[in-house]
Amino acid sequence: MRRSRLSRCVQRGTLLVFVLLLALAGAQVYAQSTPQxxxxxxxxxxxxxxxxxxxxxxxxxxxxxxxxxxxxxxxxxxxxxxPGRPEPKQVTGxxxxxxxxxxxxxxxxxxxxxxxxxxxxxxxxxxxxxxxxxxxxxxxxxxxxxxxxxxxxxxxxxxxxxxxxxxxxxxxxxxxxxxxxxxxxxxxxxxxxxxxxxxxxxxxxxxxxxxxxxxxxxxxxxxxxxxxxxxxxxxxxxxARWEEALVEPVVHAETPDLVARGAEAFMDRACFACHAIAGTDAKGVVGPNLTLFGTRTSLAAGMLDNTPENLAAWIRDPQAIKPGNQMPRLNVPEEDIQAIVAYLHSLR
Ligand code: HEC
Ligand SMILES: [Cu+2]
Incomplete structure (x- = not known):
């Protein structure tokens, strides 16, 4: 009877020590990991x-x-x-x-x-x-x-x-x-x-x-x-790059025609009403300022990496990516999407 209680006690103690060691090991790994x-x-x-x-x-x-x-x-x-042991002495105060x-x-x-x-x-x-x-x-x-x-x-x-x-x-x-x-x-x-x-x-x-x-x-x-x-x-x-961009958009275009079409589409497709790009007629303040957008590493408040594919997906259907956000789905034709992507990424 007493031995089995003792062995249960030892078992539980071993488990506790094991869990503590595991937690300690976890903390150690965490402390040495790359910054999070x-x-x-x-x-x-x-x-x-x-x-x-x-x-x-x-x-x-x-x-x-x-x-x-x-x-x-x-x-x-x-x-x-x-068994047989009296109640211990009761102490208060x-x-x-x-x-x-x-x-x-x-x-x-x-x-x-x-x-x-x-x-x-x-x-x-x-x-x-x-x-x-x-x-x-x-x-x-x-x-x-x-x-x-x-x-x-x-x-x-x-x-x-x-x-x-x-x-x-x-x-x-x-x-x-x-x-x-x-x-x-x-x-x-x-x-x-x-x-x-x-x-x-x-x-x-x-x-x-x-x-x-x-x-x-x-x-x-x-x-x-x-x-x-x-x-x-x-x-x-x-x-310094910004100081230049504030005067006129710094456009690094490998595909100048596509970029020029993108700049036009940006004005035709109502993007300008909500977004500003310094040095252009786009002066909207409802959404993020997109000046030098090509230098940004992320998209949609840090949700996605700023790759051409992700940017195109965002313009195609921002609601599918970030449900409820304040940029509506604008049904932009696919050619315009590609042109706008080239344009926004040329701003760097
Ligand atoms: C009705 C206003 C509105 C219109 C029109 C609009 N946007 Fe937006 N846009 C927003 C808002 C608001 C956000 C921020 C969404 C979020 O991250 O919650 C946004 C985000 C973006 C972003 C990501 C910005 C960042 O800092 O990550 C890009 C790029 C973008 N829009 C491009 C466009 C393009 C291209 C068009 C035209 C086809 C367009 N937008 C039309 C309001 C608009
Ligand atoms: Cu919040």
Whole structure:
């Protein structure tokens, strides 16, 4: 009888240890994997501070968990009922214990509060030094990025120079969204009629994936974006390209006739009513600004890679790709689609 209970106990203990080892191995693999969209792999000072604060509370919680569960296990094993054994002594109201378990949590909360308050000020005040400013406007279901110092208005991909402070002002044109690039910084709500602000910085070049983090309607899950961090030299070259594009479209055409037809179709097929392309008569503001669209890596708020096939599929039937989004199916003839694809990809 007793032996079988003991062996069950050993079995369960072994299982528990096995599960814990598995979890540990998983965490190890995760930590060594290539960067993912994760707050556990910080790539800049803001995200790093936030992870440090998080880990401090995690370590304290692990300590409390171990202590409480340890005491519980000791109590369960030592005072378990056995045949013929009297009920153990009942204890209530131990003053020393009461004082200890009031003071210890107060100390722990104080230990967490100090770096938390320091962190709040850190997040709120961008450090001095070289910085750029980007105004972020969230739309159902895409992101607009305006660089007021350079006259740039682009969408869904925010290019930033590494090692520089990026000051963000954030708002929304419709409902509440939330701007979140986990590897670079915590979330910030974008509210209609109000500007919030935050800052972030990327240490090394790379693509950091962003996501709307506040449910905002049918295509919320597909309201993604990318932060593309480049060396300051690459970033300056991108800005210089924009300065040219603002004067006249930079058209790199391997197939000039097709591209010219595409530019015409873009005006004939109502695209211009919702989209702007700098230096042309297309000045719509309902949809993303498509200036230098050929330099974009993604399409439809980070859903697809910006390949000719995907772009054609998007123009053919945007509703099939991203149900509910605000670009209607326009029944564009296939020849025009191919021409528009060549045109948009020549803008680079
Ligand atoms: C009624 C307004 C409207 C019209 C007309 C319209 N679009 Fe759009 N378009 C949008 C909106 C809104 C989006 C953003 C969709 C999303 O991602 O949620 C969009 C997205 C796009 C994108 C992806 C942009 C990005 O940043 O990823 C492309 C490319 C595009 N449209 C091309 C076209 C072309 C070509 C036409 C003409 C055939 C056209 N659009 C007509 C509103 C419109
Ligand atoms: Cu959303």
């Amino acid at each position: 969209q994760s707050a556990l792999q910080p790539a800049g000072p803001v995200a790093r501070m936030q992870l440090d604060l998080f880990m401090l509370t995690v370590y304290i919680a692990i300590g409390i968990f171990t202590l409480v569960v340890g005491l519980l296990l000791i109590a369960i094993v030592r005072f378990r009922s056995r 131990n003053n020393t214990l009461e004082v200890v378990w009031t003071i210890v949590p107060v100390i722990l909360v104080a230990i967490i509060a100090v770096p938390t308050v320091r962190g709040l000020f850190f997040v709120d005040t961008p450090p001095e030094g070289e910085s750029i400013t980007v105004n972020v406007t969230a739309h159902q279901w895409w992101w607009e990025f305006e660089y007021p110092d350079y006259g740039i208005v682009t969408a869904n991909e925010m290019r930033i120079p590494t090692g520089k402070v990026v000051k963000l002002n954030l708002t929304s044109s419709d409902v509440i969204h939330s701007f979140w690039v986990p590897n670079l910084a915590g979330k910030m709500d974008t509210n209609p009629g109000r500007w919030n602000s935050m800052w972030l910085q990327a240490d090394t070049p790379g693509v950091y994936y962003g996501q709307c983090a506040e449910f905002c309607g049918v295509a919320h899950a597909n309201m993604r974006f990318r932060v593309i961090a480049e060396t300051p030299e690459e970033f300056d070259a991108w800005v």
